[in-house]
Amino acid sequence: MRAFLSRLLILLFIIGLILAPAYFSALAEVQRAESDLAAGRALDAVAPLEHASLFLFWRADLPERAGRAAFASRDMPAATRILSQAKSLSADGWRDLGAAYYELGRYEDSAKSLQSGLEIYEDSAAIHRQLALAFNAQGEFESEMGALQKYLALEENEAAARHRLGLLLSIYKPDSAYDELNAATQLDAAYEPSMQTMISALNLGAIQPDESRRLVAIGRGLGLVSEWQLAGEAFQRASEADGENAQAWAWLGEARQHLGQDGGEELARAVRLDPFDASIRALYGLYWKRMDEPQKALAQFQWAAAIEQDNPAYQAALADAFTFAGDLPSALTAYLRAIEFAPNEVTYWRLLAVFSAQYSYRVTEFGIPAAQKALTFAPDKAASYDLLGWTYLAAELPVTAELNLRAALELDENYAPAHLHLGILYLETNEMEKARASLLRAQELDPNGAQGQAAAKLLELYFP
Numbered sequence: 001m002r003a004f005l006s007r008l009l010i011l012l013f014i015i016g017l018i019l020a021p022a023y024f025s026a027l028a029e030v031q032r033a034e035s036d037l038a039a040g041r042a043l044d045a046v047a048p049l050e051h052a053s054l055f056l057f058w059r060a061d062l063p064e065r066a067g068r069a070a071f072a073s074r075d076m077p078a079a080t081r082i083l084s085q086a087k088s089l090s091a092d093g094w095r096d097l098g099a100a101y102y103e104l105g106r107y108e109d110s111a112k113s114l115q116s117g118l119e120i121y122e123d124s125a126a127i128h129r130q131l132a133l134a135f136n137a138q139g140e141f142e143s144e145m146g147a148l149q150k151y152l153a154l155e156e157n158e159a160a161a162r163h164r165l166g167l168l169l170s171i172y173k174p175d176s177a178y179d180e181l182n183a184a185t186q187l188d189a190a191y192e193p194s195m196q197t198m199i200s201a202l203n204l205g206a207i208q209p210d211e212s213r214r215l216v217a218i219g220r221g222l223g224l225v226s227e228w229q230l231a232g233e234a235f236q237r238a239s240e241a242d243g244e245n246a247q248a249w250a251w252l253g254e255a256r257q258h259l260g261q262d263g264g265e266e267l268a269r270a271v272r273l274d275p276f277d278a279s280i281r282a283l284y285g286l287y288w289k290r291m292d293e294p295q296k297a298l299a300q301f302q303w304a305a306a307i308e309q310d311n312p313a314y315q316a317a318l319a320d321a322f323t324f325a326g327d328l329p330s331a332l333t334a335y336l337r338a339i340e341f342a343p344n345e346v347t348y349w350r351l352l353a354v355f356s357a358q359y360s361y362r363v364t365e366f367g368i369p370a371a372q373k374a375l376t377f378a379p380d381k382a383a384s385y386d387l388l389g390w391t392y393l394a395a396e397l398p399v400t401a402e403l404n405l406r407a408a409l410e411l412d413e414n415y416a417p418a419h420l421h422l423g424i425l426y427l428e429t430n431e432m433e434k435a436r437a438s439l440l441r442a443q444e445l446d447p448n449g450a451q452g453q454a455a456a457k458l459l460e461l462y463f464p
Helices: 002-038 042-055 061-072 076-085 091-103 107-121 123-139 139-155 159-172 176-188 189-206 210-222 228-241 246-258 264-273 278-290 293-308 313-324 328-341 346-358 363-377 382-394 398-411 417-426 432-445 451-463
Strands: none
Touching: 042 159, 061 076, 061 091, 076 091, 091 107, 091 123, 107 123, 123 139, 139 159, 159 210, 159 228, 176 189, 176 278, 176 293, 176 346, 189 210, 189 363, 210 228, 210 246, 228 246, 246 278, 264 278, 278 293, 278 313, 293 313, 313 328, 313 346, 328 346, 346 363, 346 382, 363 382, 382 398, 382 417, 398 417, 417 432, 417 451, 432 451
């Protein structure tokens, strides 16, 4: 026995001598990784930590640290590979694993991993929050609502989460939506406009005679706050609640277009169900306009205007359809009819002035007077003077145009349309330095908008 123990000790000593360099090398790799992490070089720490974990196998923290370093350095494939193979993870580790899958577009794997994490860390607010995102990405809105409710039970002061929960509750539990929407606004006043829109939609929905029509009212409110994914869910549920509700099918078609889908089948069905609903005809007209089918669009807007002959909004929409079809005289007639039905609504005077200026069509006769009328409604707005200046520019009256455009900038020096129109004016009067300065300013003020893009094109054309 003594001989056996002696040989065993010698063997262990020899094995220790063999493994010692690897052991100390692994320790050195951990120290180097810790230095990299402290210096903000997360990517450099991944390989050393992962390699060290193979030798220091009793260090259960090392695989997680390697995976989280990969996540921090935005190497999501490495993060999911390492973290999913770790024997144990902290709550933050599970959160990062779910987030990494989410970043890779693997939403189902994200939800599954996060749910596994919650079996251990059921009180982790971070995991519940990430799970809500995973459910959202899959269109599982009721599950998203549940995850947000659990998250907010732990972290009640996040305005964005409360607002999102309020929107979800508007569909599934409308009586509970008011409190969440109000709470979000109390935490962040930026949600006030959205809250007001949704409360109006909720109030309108509450007086509807059935569930389908209630959901249409809610969906329209969601569309107004640009939540088209949720709006589509509301309209889908409305069409399921009552398959004969033409409004539900029409708005479902509209929502699907906003989500990058076609929507034409739903709109055609809506027209078949109720061919004499002006709003459905208008939505179908918008569909054909987006499909670049001017004559089909025009036919639908003609229907809408015929059904509600004294509605100025449909006359204006018809005018736009005539313009799209290239029939400017008919467009002018429709704009004039809209004004006839609503002479005290500045919107229609502005639309006529914009139409006339944009197409240089009968500007002196109709465009300038319309802009002057619009100015009387809003004499302290830069937009009013800009519009008047634009019509004078279209009428080839540069001196008067410049006076009004400069008046617009005196009211608001950062009003991008006025800078754009001044740039165009100076191009036409061959004042190139002034033109360049005005166009650059318009581009600077509205880099991603219509004014900035128009200025960018002119700068590229005239100042390559």
